[in-house]
Amino acid sequence: MDVVEARVASNVRVAAGVFLLKLEGKYSAAPGQFYMVRAWARDPLLSRPLSVFDRDENGISFLYGVRGRGTELLSRLSPGDAVGLTGPLGNGWPQRAGRIALVGGGLGIAPLYYAAKILRNADVYLGFADAPYLVDEFARVAARVLVSSETGAGGTEGVVTDIFRPDGYDACYACGPLPMLAALDRVCRRAEVPLHVSLEARMACGVGACLGCAVRTVHGYARVCRDGPVFPASEVIWDG
Amino acid sequence: MGDMTVVVGGLRLKNPVIAAAGTFGFGAEYGEIYDPARLGAVCTKGLTLRPRDGNPPPRLHETACGLLNSIGLQNPGIDAFIREELPRMKEQGITVIANVWGDSPAEYEQAVARLCDSPVDAIELNVSCPNVSQGGPVGEDARRTARVVRRARRACTVPLWVKLPPAGGIAVARAAQEEGADAVSTVNTFRGMAIDIETGRPVFANVVAGLSGPAIKPIALRIVYELAGALTIPVVGIGGISDWRDALEFIMAGAHAVQVGTANFVDPLAAVRIVAGLERYMDEKGIGNWEVIRGSAQR
Numbered sequence: 458m459d460v461v462e463a464r465v466a467s468n469v470r471v472a473a474g475v476f477l478l479k480l481e482g483k484y485s486a487a488p489g490q491f492y493m494v495r496a497w498a499r500d501p502l503l504s505r506p507l508s509v510f511d512r513d514e515n516g517i518s519f520l521y522g523v524r525g526r527g528t529e530l531l532s533r534l535s536p537g538d539a540v541g542l543t544g545p546l547g548n549g550w551p552q553r554a555g556r557i558a559l560v561g562g563g564l565g566i567a568p569l570y571y572a573a574k575i576l577r578n579a580d581v582y583l584g585f586a587d588a589p590y591l592v593d594e595f596a597r598v599a600a601r602v603l604v605s606s607e608t609g610a611g612g613t614e615g616v617v618t619d620i621f622r623p624d625g626y627d628a629c630y631a632c633g634p635l636p637m638l639a640a641l642d643r644v645c646r647r648a649e650v651p652l653h654v655s656l657e658a659r660m661a662c663g664v665g666a667c668l669g670c671a672v673r674t675v676h677g678y679a680r681v682c683r684d685g686p687v688f689p690a691s692e693v694i695w696d697g
Numbered sequence: 698m699g700d701m702t703v704v705v706g707g708l709r710l711k712n713p714v715i716a717a718a719g720t721f722g723f724g725a726e727y728g729e730i731y732d733p734a735r736l737g738a739v740c741t742k743g744l745t746l747r748p749r750d751g752n753p754p755p756r757l758h759e760t761a762c763g764l765l766n767s768i769g770l771q772n773p774g775i776d777a778f779i780r781e782e783l784p785r786m787k788e789q790g791i792t793v794i795a796n797v798w799g800d801s802p803a804e805y806e807q808a809v810a811r812l813c814d815s816p817v818d819a820i821e822l823n824v825s826c827p828n829v830s831q832g833g834p835v836g837e838d839a840r841r842t843a844r845v846v847r848r849a850r851r852a853c854t855v856p857l858w859v860k861l862p863p864a865g866g867i868a869v870a871r872a873a874q875e876e877g878a879d880a881v882s883t884v885n886t887f888r889g890m891a892i893d894i895e896t897g898r899p900v901f902a903n904v905v906a907g908l909s910g911p912a913i914k915p916i917a918l919r920i921v922y923e924l925a926g927a928l929t930i931p932v933v934g935i936g937g938i939s940d941w942r943d944a945l946e947f948i949m950a951g952a953h954a955v956q957v958g959t960a961n962f963v964d965p966l967a968a969v970r971i972v973a974g975l976e977r978y979m980d981e982k983g984i985g986n987w988e989v990i991r992g993s994a995q996r
Contacts (some may be wrong), residue, residue: 500762502758502760502762502910503962503963541964560838655973659755659758662726663962665722666721666722666727667962668742668768669756669766669768670756671771678750678751678771
């Protein structure tokens, strides 16, 4: 884990309110890990936890949606601007062999791209509220990409759980809204396919010290930042 | 080079910068970024006799230059701390201040007794957690505080600090002093709240949560100034300290040492950066020891 200052290479709007931030430099990360990111002094106070979208020898990138003041400030970054990074943090996706399905809903697609790139032969299911984005990028690194859209724009009309069938997969990795993950859990349980979910939570420290990002599991409260963000779905208490 | 060491209520520290309870775990996480033994001391996460689950999420809410938390003293319990965390901390050379909470004077006494059988360097009685007590923390009432400190003092063979809430005032601090506290540390978080305007309901299940961060610094500084002027035992200043300049203000207000809490979340290196900043300040000003400037604002 390092605390460093990085430079913005690019900060591109990929959809309404969705940006892809690329930073220059060599940063380590395993698929599914995240960094605490900030580009301001004390207002807002805390850094923002962002999943690693992609990394290579030249840089690291983060996909984020503009939700509040922090992400709004991130969206205004220009090439050359300074960004504070702490990471890589969290456990990341498990390393499993076999046929893996990656399922993302909305911004939940963020931690799946790097996983698809490393896995090479994963099937990717992407669900969007409206017009899809970054589908071509996923298509370049995945075996297959299936897309749903609630408005029907650019994909099968519906939600991602409408187009995903777990049969034949050795494992499924998913990220997205809690109702989506809970629905996937039911589907995967029935098919006896292990499901791992990446959870999101408000975080203060990001490193496991403050216990602010607690999530209820069958083992008691777990820290999303340290014990996760990836959990076996069978351990998560969805109505917790 | 100036002498960074300071003796606070019977405890000798290599420098006056302490990681505040609840913001630094048991030092293992930040220990991956820097050696916590570089700090004057580390206050542990608030400990209780038995393990505690803590409060249901959400536990955090960001405010303007501040942070509301409702962690609720989630901790593994004193025995697990002594068995699993303390040996590693001592091995690393960390000066360990065990922060302790009890839900009765008897429980404080038992908890303190247990810790005094371990190699902790000092105990900080937490009578100020805003997230667990009914009807406000003990430390807002002088008589209740006196009872707890008396029982704890009886069991305590190491330096005993009492961590006070911002609303206790001088009467509570004097009560702690009269019952034999070696130092007081203040302020714990302010009791605040937030409301979700979509639901019209409080954000936190407990309604009230603890406010920390730069937003509280001027108020915390005023409280430290008042207590340092009124007490004969040392005061450890806490509240929104983000950099070495903030730390210096608390020392000039009369604090013997400072605790850095929420700033660790803002910058994982905040506490060691403050140590370095204070060192530089001493050198540049040619200050030999902290007594030269401590309480300068009181004079």
